[in-house]
Amino acid sequence: MSELSRPVWPAYPLSVLVAGLGHCYLGRWKRGGIWFLCYGLAIVFLSARTVSGALSLEEPFVVTALQFDAVSYADVAVPLTILLVCLLDVYLIGVVERTTLPPAGADDRRSNSS
Numbered sequence: 001m002s003e004l005s006r007p008v009w010p011a012y013p014l015s016v017l018v019a020g021l022g023h024c025y026l027g028r029w030k031r032g033g034i035w036f037l038c039y040g041l042a043i044v045f046l047s048a049r050t051v052s053g054a055l056s057l058e059e060p061f062v063v064t065a066l067q068f069d070a071v072s073y074a075d076v077a078v079p080l081t082i083l084l085v086c087l088l089d090v091y092l093i094g095v096v097e098r099t100t101l102p103p104a105g106a107d108d109r110r111s112n113s114s
Contacts, residue, residue, distance in 0.1 A: 008094035015090045019083050022090040026097075035086045042079040 008026070015022030019039035023032030 008097065011090045011094065012087065015087045016083070019086040022087075023093070026090070026093060028093065031089075035082075035089070039079060039082050039086065042082050 006026070011022030011025045013022075014025050018036065020032035020034070020036030023029075023035060
């Protein structure tokens with residue numbers, strides 16, 4: 001399928017799973033990579049609070065994130081905000097693509113009289 005005939009709706013759940021994946025599905029690789037990088041940095045560094053804490057092997061981030069009593073709202077707010085803004089960006093890209101595409105029969109030159 002070409003990018004113009006590809007449906008937009010699968011980009012929404014892909015963006016919810018991983019920030020930037022919906023952009024990659026729509027063919028916007030550079031934009032998707034930037035969103036993924038922002039989301040990854042937000043999860044790693046903001047949740048660990050320090051660079052050394054993010055790279056620590058003693059208590060990995062995944063284990064810390066699964067301990068709900070140790071995770072505060074501030075740890076989750078920035079990555080969640082990035083994910084929501086990324087989803088909004090995918091939605092707006094879909095709206096723009098839908099409004100800029102010509103109607104299906106616009107370049108059909110056949111007429112009913114011939």
